[in-house]
């Protein structure tokens with residue numbers, strides 16, 4: 595690592611790590627027990643006046659921001675994690691409510707995007723892996739075919755979004771770092787069907803991302819635009835971060851986790867090395883208090899934070915710790931614990947005053963709102979805590 599944060603030297607917290615882990619898992623189980631019942635018919639994204647909202651509420655009349663919303667798989671994912679952790683049937687039942695609601699999205703082809711991985715891996719594919727449900731298998735394979743269909747062979751990238759040239763915005767050539775997680779759907783489909791097309795497309799996109807998104811210092815870009823006909827790079831954008839050339843922290847987290855996933859599915863060493871490079875950049879920039887800003891390059895004020903970046907990075911770092919040699923594991927594990935302990939100490943709600951756990955998440959630096967609960971922050975927080983306990987399911 596080029597630069598090490600001071601906190602790497604010292605102990606993580608006063609109370610013993612095991613004590614903290616046991617108490618936190620107990621609190622997660624207690625909260626999920628009542629909130630799962632309370633929100634059983636919802637697909638939550640955030641909270642309004644402390645209560646989960648419902649992205650399935652508008653149905654067909656609210657397509658872009660409703661059932662097709664890219665975050666609609668995370669609630670199901672939280673429920674499957676709890677099903678695995680507790681063995682309680684109620685989690686399976688409630689998880690299937692949102693999985694079935696998402697079927698409508700297959701009918702609205704134009705509203706779907708590359709985030710079909712985020713939508714169907716933690717719902718249908720998790721269901722199939724845990725229960726063998728044949729309907730879930732079909733959903734997963736449909737979603738994988740949609741994702742594969744977004745591949746542009748001219749530049750070897752998966753197109754992120756659907757804006758058309760005549761709509762004022764042209765995203766035909768846009769790829770984004772977040773897609774590294776969506777690739778898991780293609781790896782899964784390739785493994786299930788033994789059809790190498792899926793795996794080849796995933797690897798081609800990962801190779802492109804390695805070449806054009808990852809900078810020499812290990813930081814990553816959010817958006818890269820390619821000419822959709824020639825495949826040549828046109829330019830890059832700051833996207834949801836502070837600006838061009840900056841380091842949007844959630845994008846760094848997607849990079850860490852996404853390249854680790856690509857290594858796990860393919861065994862290609864370069865992917866693991868890339869995940870480690872991004873991780874080293876991230877670890878070197880973790881502030882002393884362990885709380886993560888929206889962008890590592892944002893101005894000192896306003897100092898907005900993003901708990902989602904912390905939770906995703908923690909889970910990605912724990913994934914890397916499983917993939918590297920024993921003598922390397924401790925650094926990644928220790929950084930993950932630092933991030934998770936900061937979240938539980940400062941930003942986590944375990945009581946009934948808010949239906950979400952993490953309270954200071956930010957969608958993007960230039961959005962009007964910052965530091966509010968977001969469902970994927972909660973998903974990755976629970977996933978990472980269960981990884982530390984050694985009782986997660988590999989979702990990606």
Ligand code: GLY
Nearest residue numbers: 664772834844957
């Ligand atoms: N995948 C979009 C985001 O991270 O906000």
